[in-house]
Structure formats: C-alpha cells, structure tokens
Amino acid sequence: MAEAPLDLPRVWVEFTDPADARQRFRCDLTWLTSSWTCIFGAGCRGIYADRPDDGCCTLGAHFTDKADRRRVAAVVAELGHDEWQYHDLGTATGTKDDWSEKEDGARKTRVVDGACIFLNRPGFPAGAGCALHQHAVLTGAPPHTLKPDVCWQLPTRRSYRTVELPDETSYLEITITEYDRRGWGPGGHDLDWYCSGSPEAHVGREPVYRSCAAELVELMGQAAYEELVLRAEAHLAAVKAVRARGNRALLPLLVHPATLEAERR
Known part of the structure; x- marks a missing residue:
C-alpha cells in the first residue's frame, strides 16, 4: 500500500465541550490513535519528488x-x-x-x-x-507557539460547522481529524507524496493524541483534551482486546490502515 485510501473507515467520538456547552467536539479516533509521526530529515520524501529535502x-x-x-x-x-x-x-x-x-x-x-x-x-x-x-x-x-498556525497544526485538521437540530436548536460542531491530501484543495491530489496516509510515517512510539498533546490542547482546550484522552485510551483498550483474541479481520475497522501496514512491514 503506497498510501491509505482517502475514504478509509473511521471511528468517531463526540462529546460536549466541558468549557462551553454550546459546542461539541467530533474527534477522529482512527487518526488520533494512529502511530503517525513527523519524519522530516528521517525518510520524509517531501510533497514534491524533485524537492525531497523541503518536507511540506x-x-x-x-x-x-x-x-x-x-x-x-x-x-x-x-x-x-x-x-x-x-x-x-x-x-x-x-x-x-x-x-x-x-x-x-x-x-x-x-x-x-x-x-x-x-x-x-x-x-x-x-x-x-x-x-x-x-x-x-x-x-x-x-x-507551536512560534510557527504559523498551519505549520504546527498539520497534519491534524480542525474545522467548524453549525448543526441544526429538529427542535430548532443548534450547536457548533468542532471536528478534529486527519489533514489528508484534500485539505490542500484540488492540488492536494497532485502531491507526489504525503505523510499522513503513508506507512513510512506511521512509525511513532506514541499515538498522535499523546505525541501531539500540546498542539491538541491548543486546538481544543485542556478540559476537552482530557475528555479526548479518556476516549482514546478506551479505544486503544478495545484494539488491544481484539488483537489478543487474534481477530485481525476487525483491525482495519479500528486501526488506521497506514499504521497497520507499518506494523506489517
């Protein structure tokens, strides 16, 4: 697998923001529990083949x-x-x-x-x-306190939308997910290589929600991040149980495919 498919199955979790009941977080556990890590200078190919030293x-x-x-x-x-x-x-x-x-x-x-x-x-x-x-x-x-926002957020993406409910109330939905090729706009499909879906970059020692804790706290707030950690830990416990039972057929539904491919390699 060169890169994970863009429309891969994902596990999502939602919860109300402890700091503001008018908004809810929608978090991509498939991404946040993946083993992605930045490999700039350690195998990163760069987004263009003729400029591999540039990274993104x-x-x-x-x-x-x-x-x-x-x-x-x-x-x-x-x-x-x-x-x-x-x-x-x-x-x-x-x-x-x-x-x-x-x-x-x-x-x-x-x-x-x-x-x-x-x-x-x-x-x-x-x-x-x-x-x-x-x-x-x-x-x-x-x-993340010295770099442009887009630089320290990549490859995690935060987006917003207003959700209208049948009772004519609404809330602000804040999505935290993978910043895949599509986040770059139409030109994202033309990048020669992109790290978030590549097994080559899914070699981190910690899952993303831990390795990028400072960035996620900045994006979500401390209280919401702590709520995310509880759910991410529960998800990893479920993955561990599936592995212990030897039921590998379920893993692609629970684990980022680039992480699975990196493990296989």
Missing part, C-alpha cells in the same frame, strides 16, 4: 489571521544569522514584505529559491529545517 515547506505557509502573522514577526526579530539561512534577505528593509508575500490576496510566508524563506537548506551550519522550529527548540519554547 515548499509552498510556504498561509497565515490564518493578523495575530498569526504578528507571532511570526516577533520571532523574526529574535532570529540571528547563525539560526536563519535567509536572515539578510528576510530582514532587508525591516518590514513584513521581506519575509512574507501575498498570493491570491492572502498573505503567506515568502517563497525563496523554491521553498519557504524560513526553511534552512541542507548544508546550513545550524542544520536543515524550519528556522522558527529550531529557534523554539533552542530557547525552550513549545514549537
């Missing part, structure tokens, strides 16, 4: 709002030449136009030499990878 940084990152952009601007002011390969270019005039640009009316990180301006290329003394992420590690800050 080739296209740059669109900002969600002004606060997202201001957060990155604050980090730009802290980055040194020894941390950021494109420091001189990204600070040439001291404005956001040095390190960001507009595309179809939306502001995003600037693309330089074929990839995001914040991506340090192989051979840079500080090492290849996102300068923002590396700065977070260097200073002891959680990486």
